[in-house]
Amino acid sequence: MKPENDLILRAARGEKTERVPVWLMRQAGRILPEYRAIRNKLSSFNELVETPELAAEVTLQPVDILGVDAAIIFSDILVVPEAMGVGYKMVKGKGPVFHSTVTTQAEADKLRIADPGSELKYVTDAIRIVKKELNGRVPLIGFAGAPWTIFAYMAEGSGSKTFSAARKILYQNPALAQDVLNKVTETTISYLKAQIEAGADLVQVFDSWAGILPEQQYKQFALPAIERICEAIDEVPVTVFAKGAYGAFDALANLPCRTLGVDWNMNIQDCRKAAGNKTLQGNLDPCLLYAPDEDLVAGTQKMVSAFGKDKYIANLGHGVYPDTDPQKVKLFIETIKTL
Numbered sequence: 562m563k564p565e566n567d568l569i570l571r572a573a574r575g576e577k578t579e580r581v582p583v584w585l586m587r588q589a590g591r592i593l594p595e596y597r598a599i600r601n602k603l604s605s606f607n608e609l610v611e612t613p614e615l616a617a618e619v620t621l622q623p624v625d626i627l628g629v630d631a632a633i634i635f636s637d638i639l640v641v642p643e644a645m646g647v648g649y650k651m652v653k654g655k656g657p658v659f660h661s662t663v664t665t666q667a668e669a670d671k672l673r674i675a676d677p678g679s680e681l682k683y684v685t686d687a688i689r690i691v692k693k694e695l696n697g698r699v700p701l702i703g704f705a706g707a708p709w710t711i712f713a714y715m716a717e718g719s720g721s722k723t724f725s726a727a728r729k730i731l732y733q734n735p736a737l738a739q740d741v742l743n744k745v746t747e748t749t750i751s752y753l754k755a756q757i758e759a760g761a762d763l764v765q766v767f768d769s770w771a772g773i774l775p776e777q778q779y780k781q782f783a784l785p786a787i788e789r790i791c792e793a794i795d796e797v798p799v800t801v802f803a804k805g806a807y808g809a810f811d812a813l814a815n816l817p818c819r820t821l822g823v824d825w826n827m828n829i830q831d832c833r834k835a836a837g838n839k840t841l842q843g844n845l846d847p848c849l850l851y852a853p854d855e856d857l858v859a860g861t862q863k864m865v866s867a868f869g870k871d872k873y874i875a876n877l878g879h880g881v882y883p884d885t886d887p888q889k890v891k892l893f894i895e896t897i898k899t900l
């Protein structure tokens with residue numbers, strides 16, 4: 562079924578839209594008290610992610626409460642390493658902590674290429690529920706982490722400022738890194754295809770840790786994996802968000818994807834020039850949502866004039882921060898909608 566509000570899909574395909582579509586990275590969870598209420602009743606983050614009815618409910622919250630132009634399925638990029646055999650738990654105040662890491666060939670050999678039909682069925686089940694409840698109101702975004710970002714967590718075993726355990730492997734044992742990246746890529750392709758099959762109308766690949774690699778290593782290890790994913794997914798438009806990948810932006814512009822994410826440090830005009838015919842998505846500084854209303858409105862308007870209204874999807878330059886006031890988010894969305 563074609564969604565009633567298909568602004569995001571049309572913008573992603575490069576078609577004209579009556580107005581600029583808007584959604585926020587990390588809009589599900591994090592900021593809404595309605596999310597906290599559900600989350601606090603459960604013993605763990607994983608329980609929420611793995612219970613399709615609840616994951617569906619929190620996916621729909623931002624559509625109902627904030628009025629965004631798309632839903633994004635509530636899950637996490639870390640369900641992929643989990644399905645491949647390296648599980649994690651989400652620790653309050655610390656973030657993800659893995660039960661094991663992947664830093665040796667023996668550990669890499671143990672990784673499974675996951676079958677999304679079984680190991681990730683809870684995600685596709687949640688997507689089917691969301692699609693039913695959305696009933697065509699707005700499109701649903703599926704997602705996965707980019708292989709480099711997933712590898713970074715697998716090698717590190719937790720979040721990190723430097724991901725130096727993962728980066729060390731690129732220098733000391735590039736063959737091991739390549740082997741793991743290949744396995745993650747294969748899993749990610751079948752995982753995204755399963756999400757699309759279940760009803761995802763477009764998909765986004767998050768390369769959250771793109772910016773910590775030197776350009777040459779980004780092009781050697783990270784980019785080919787994303788390229789394979791883009792080549793494999795031709796059913797729906799693909800968005801690639803490689804945060805901080807300044808040196809590689811020209812190369813990203815050559816990927817067979819429709820939309821490129823832009824973070825708040827990237828120069829909008831430079832990105833436009835590089836992106837050619839592609840659609841751009843971004844890039845409001847998430848901290849501008851802490852500013853007085855008039856500054857937020859002015860900054861939002863300035864952003865849209867810099868991007869232009871065509872081939873554009875309004876968003877933040879990264880995920881919304883947990884302590885953001887939902888009223889500010891509503892103001893941001895309203896500002897975009899009334900431009």
Ligand code: CP3
Nearest residue numbers: 586587588589590591606634635636637638656767769880
């Ligand atoms: O609204 C949405 O975007 C859908 C849900 C979503 C989550 N994680 C839920 C979540 C999405 C798209 C993600 C992606 C994700 N997860 C990324 C890529 C995007 C980015 O922000 O760069 C990354 C790097 C992760 C890994 C991750 N998940 C970390 C480091 C953490 C801890 C810190 C944090 O972000 O809160 C998480 C936890 C997480 N994932 C929460 C939510 C709602 C908070 C945990 C909780 O509510 O208990």
